[in-house]
Amino acid sequence: MSLEVKNLVKKYGNKVVVNNLSFKMEEPGVYALLGTNGAGKTTTIRIILGMLSYDEGEVLWDGKPMEALNVNLGYLAEERGLYPKYSLMDQLLYFASLKKIPKSVAKERIAYWAKRLEVEEYIYPEKTAVKGKKKPKDKTADQLSKGNQQKIQMMCALLSDPEFVVLDEPLSGLDPVNADLFKSIIRELIDNKKYVIMSSHQMATIEEFCKDITILNRGNIVLQGDLNEIKKSYGRVNMMIKCEEDIEGYINEMGLNVVNKTPDGYQIKVSGEAEAKKLLQKLVADNITIIRYELREPSLHEIFVEKVGDAHEEQ
């Protein structure tokens, strides 16, 4: 299996919202589609999922033009949606029927995911019935918290046991406990060799799961490739240092760029390891007490801000 997007172009009138986008997923895992708001991520996802038409390019699944309705796919949309007044079980069975899942299989999967996502009490309210009291009514979406609604939607996305999953901002709005629950599910998807496209503004999550990334800005690719390789290409240019004495004089003397000064120390941009070592040697030579020293590659967050910021400046 593979997913390939080739030279994709989408226009609304004269406005180009996706411009010559290409990327490829040749093996299972998580691919990150990043970008600022309005960068074209959701439009790209909708095109891949067959919801939107496009003007140029190709979307290939396993080397053939992708017909989304013929691929077993799951989708957790950025803008969450459930029928507010219909019973949760009815909705889940309906979404399963749209995926052509037999009712008995659907019921088994609903039971599995309800337990896994800890929403059994909402899907099966009868289980919470108190003896001698009236059987509780079926729960509807509008009776659930935002986080629980998100869990139900995650269930909808995974009910068909999809081979290809699109998660658009899967962790937004979740508390840390539920965020961990969702992360464990994403890990389960990776373990089960699923193809996952993830879009998120939470860069730490992307770094945790994704090997390859594409950063979009106003429909254009500003950075693309293997995340580790990208980071390596930047080199270890981020230096964190905290000393007992004030070292501002040393930094100024070497003409280094202080990115941030916090009680936790200085965050300094260096040109490479040699420059960092030179500062460190000077401090050691002058008997400065070093509490913390760290030299690392830039984080995805920093790369993103740099790239998208640059692109904004150019435009």
Added chain:
Amino acid sequence: MKNSKLTGWSNVFKFTYAQSMKSKASIITLVIMCLIALISFPVMSFIDGAGKNKKSEIENIYIFENNIYIADGVSKVIMSDEAYENTSVKVLENSSKEISDTDVYTENTNNELEKYKKDILGIENSKDVLVEIYCVNDEKDDNYGINYRIYYSNTGALESSEADNLAGFLEQKGDLTKYISAGVDELMAEVLSQNISYNIYAMDENGNIVSDGITGAQYSLNYALLMITLLSISFAGSAVATQIVTEKSTKVVEYILTSVKPMAIITGKVFASLAVVFTILGAVIVSFIASGFVNGVMFAVDGGEFMMPEIITNFFNSEVVSNANIVTVIISVIIFIEGFVFYGFLAGVSGAMVSKIEELSEGTKLFTFAMLIGAYLTIALIMSSTGGDGWGDLNYLVYFLPLSAPFIVPSYMLFGIVTPLTGIIVIIINFVFVLGLIWLVSRIYEQLIYHNGSPLKIKDLFQLGKSKGGNK
């Protein structure tokens, strides 16, 4: 298996139908309409004269007439009716009776009558009735004409409704009584006492009917069918539009579209709404049938059998829908369904033109406007068709226009005004229009369903239709 644009519509249909039937609005509508249908026939019969056909509890009817000689006629008419087969009728002696040539009936105290009143009605638990008949010739008098005075005992043995029923019966059989009293044989008297109705036919030089107006009964029935169709289309159209806006505003559509195409969604919803309307109509028809049986139990002479209220049978008879047969009924149903589908898709587009439920009224202007044009054209044609042929050849414009066809052609076909051939042409034309609308919807619906912002205008739809839709 490859998926088409309509794949999955049946799942949308089943879910939408089930949820619609579960909704409070549908349940309340269903219960109210069935209840109205269930009680309608008994209530009509009650208003028309409760229990007038039931076996009367009156044991004896005594007739005393003053200045007229119709007592024997009255007696015959009463005795010939099933309701009074257990009642005996006697004409009382009035020694002072004579036909008066004066204009005013002088109400002198008649000792004989007063004695009869005491003798007949003074008995404890009397179930007898005394009918006094007199005639007033003065047109200025409030009681001008033949008058019946009905006396009964108020001791409680006989309910006042029995006297009321007898009064209503004598009034209804007034003409029959007169003919029988005049010596006409009973069969001829029955014929002569029927209502007089008329039809007007214009003939061409070959002796063919070229124009045919509608009768009063057809006019009323046409209005009733128009209202039922209008309510059904409006109810279903609103449901389709509301569901589409709800799916848009709650973003459920985002998820659904990964499994089905927009055309499957709108098709499933339109047909589900049609099914909901047919379910409600079916339940209402069953309730009407049950109402007929309830009416029979309550008011029929023998009780138990299905009985329509006289107020309906007197007005609507088989002549009204003289052309109703299996072919015309099927054609009528197809035209109704086509109209329904046409308006359903129009409602779907209307719903998709807005993004929020609170903007729905803004979006459904197109649907409402189209429906009103169709309904008003139909009303105008019905009004101009009483006693004439409406607008001549322009009638066909109303028949063939998809906006008005479902409101008028089914009823006109059952009346025999529209021929089955015309009906088939209407089906073909409507089918082409429905296909055209579906084609337009398929071009613009994708853009509409993702539209988030101010409500679109009708001209925006045409612009979307011109732009290329669904290229790759």
